[in-house]
Amino acid sequence: MQTICDYQHHVTMNHHMRIRYKITLAVGVAVTIVLVAMAFFYTHYQEQTVLRQNERTMEKLTESVAQGLQAVMLAGSADIAESYADRLKKVSDVLDFRILRTNGDEAFRDNKTILAVNKRRGEETFAPRETEMRVPVLPADDPNLLQTVETAKTLPIYERGDDGHRILTFLAPIRFIDSCSKCHGKGEKVRGVIKLTTSLASVERDIYEVRQYAIGALALALAATMMLTGYMLGRTVVEPLEKVTNAMARVSGGDLDHQVPIQTRDELGRMASSFNRMTSELKTTYDGLRREQDKLTTIIHGAGEGIIVTDNHLDIVLVNPAAERLLEKTAAQIVEEGFVHILDNPDEMRTWLAEDAAHAAITTEYKGRVLQVFASTILGSDNNVVGSAALLRDITEEKRLEEELRRLSTTDGLTGLYNRRHLDTTLATEYNRSSRTGTSLAVVMFDIDHFKKFNDTYGHDQGDRVLQAVARNFHDALRKYDLACRYGGEEFVGILPNTTLEGAYSVAERLRCDIEASEVDGLKVTISLGVAAFPELSVDSPEGLIEAADAALYRSKEGGRNRTSRAEPLADSTDAEPPPDTAALPPQTA
The missing domain is CATH 3.30.450.20 (PAS domain)
Structure with a gap:
């Protein structure tokens, strides 16, 4: 039992730890999502800020270049414009610097513009170049170039370089001013485009540093938040829950007297109060059930x-x-x-x-x-x-008692044979069956000759022993489905189903001879018998059959006793002569 309780306690403690970790993890995940989102937006904002700052710097640079170029051209020093552009290509972090015509070709590489200006002015203001070449930088239909020329606004273009770093290309328009009309005429809003390409590797390093700083700050903030949250949750939520859980474990282990201390009035306090009420009601119910169980157990085990x-x-x-x-x-x-x-x-x-x-x-x-x-x-x-x-x-x-009662109610206490009540019931049943089926039913009726002398001479005990001996002979002489009954006093009746008059006569004679040949305490005993059978003898009731057998018995007594007589039709009152083999024998007395 103790091992089971320890195991339950171990499982309960593991469950408590999981609750603590789950709550802390849930809060930590929520805080982490918020902090990560904040860090993402912060770094994204910083990245955009750095990129916008870089764009503004590049825009100012291109404007300065455009203004410087215009100043050179207005001063009539167009021959140094090419040198001016070449020097700008060598500026740190500048990957490419080109001054383009509006058709995308690099300016200052051929004599096309020089010849057009000299022609407009009518004099050879600018000396042609000895060598010239056409250097296409952008296609004339490049959408970025067309947009810059059309809008006369600076256009930033971000791309990925071969080294993996991003590069920024600025297309800055060289706007037409009135001072340029002397050489170039009017009608053009943009005279050319400055193409400036720089690497953003240094900018990306700055962004990376910002990200690293944000991740570090996020980790520190998350760790601090988790520790503080875990501590606060442990004190305010988890520990009260663990107290309730421990109390539930103790109650489930049988300690229904345990109560949870109520320390606050918030939901946890109300939960503890509800738990205490539930435990009290459970204890009352359990005690009642235990008493009823004890009663039931006593009844069941004592039954x-x-x-x-x-x-x-x-x-x-x-x-x-x-x-x-x-x-x-x-x-x-x-x-x-x-x-x-x-x-x-x-x-x-x-x-x-x-x-x-x-x-x-x-x-x-x-x-x-x-x-x-x-x-x-x-x-x-x-x-x-x-x-x-x-x-x-x-x-x-x-x-056993039921059988004994049944036996006592149907048998004679002295002889053990069936009594008069059972005789009447059985005879009525057999008579009805014989009437219904047409089978024979015979009755043998006899009494002991001179039985009164046995009682008067030797006493009633001897008379009882004579009755018992005759009853045993009577019972043994019948078949197992025949019925031997004591009719009353020294009279006996036997019911023989499926037996004719002659068959009953044979049984009666055998019984008479057996008793005559036996002795009871040295005394000779004889019996006189009468037999009757249905339907050979026309009787209309079981009692009529008994009366016919009794009449035959009476004739045997009148004929000298120790003999058997057959019943005759009731209309014929003449006694039948006894057959030769049933001649009367003088009774043997002691």
Whole structure:
């Protein structure tokens, strides 16, 4: 039991730790998402800020170049413009610097503009170049070039260089001013385009440093937030929850007296208060159930009837001591063998359960006992199987007493033969059957000759022994399905189903001879008999058959006793002459 409790406590503590970590993790994830989002937007904002600052710097540079170029041209020093452009190419971080015409060709490489200006001015203001070449830099239909010329606004273009770093190209327009009309005329808004390409490697390094700083700050902020959040959650949420959880574990272990301290009035405090109320109500209910269980256990274990109960899978869950005693099996053996094998006849038990024997007891013999069995399948409110139950009662003694009562009510106490009551019932049954089927039914009636002398001379005890000896001979002379009865006093009647008058006469004669040949305490005993049979003798009732046999017995007595007489039709009052083999013999007396 202690090991189980320790295991439950270990599982409970692991569950507590998981709750703590889960809450901390959930808060940490939420905080991390917020901080990462803030860091992302911050770094993105810083990156855009750096790029915009770089664009402004490049824009100012191109404007300065354009103004310087215009100043050179207005001063009439166009011949040094080419040298001016070449020097700008050598500026640090400048990958390419070109002064383009509006058609995308590089300016100051041929004599096209010089010849046009000299022609307009009517004089050779500028000396032509000795060598000239056409250097196309951008196609004339380049969309960026066209946009710059059309809008007369600086256009930044970001691209990825061969070394993996981004590069920034500025297309800055060289706007037409009135001072240029002297040499170039009017009508053009843009005279040319400055193409300036720089590497953003240094800018990217700055952005990378900003990102690193943001990640470091994010990690520190996240760690600090997690630690502070974990501490605060542990103090304000997790620890109260753990107290409630520990209390639940103790209650589940049986400690219903344990209470959770209420330290706050918030939801956790109300939860602790509700838990304490629930525990108190549970304890009250548990105590009541425990008392009822003790009562039920006392009843079940003290019951003289065997009780066996199963669950809905027919697995035995209850065996009381009486069941072990009646079945002569241990509870473990009964559980192992199963419910349908409790009486070692599973097919019969399944039949009883299928027929729902709850409303009718089944009587069966088992190991020398007579058991009354109530077996049934118990159904729930929705007709689902809840379980099965069997009630076993030992009615061996009851059956014995019942049989003894039945025997006493139907037999004669002195001779052990059936009594007059059983004789009347059986004779009526056999008479009705014989009337219905047409079979023969015979009756043998006799009494002991001079029986009064036995009682008067030797006493009633001797007379009782004579009656018992005659009864034994009478019982042994009949078949097993014949009925030997004491009619009253020293008179006896035998019922012989399926027997004719002649057959009954033979039985009577054999009985007479057997008794005549025997002795009772050295005394000779004889009997006189009368036989009657139906339907050979026309009688309309069982009593008529008895009367006919009694009349035949009376004739035997009148004929000298120790003889057998056949019954005659009632209309014929003449006594029949005895047959030669039944000649009267003088009675033997002591």
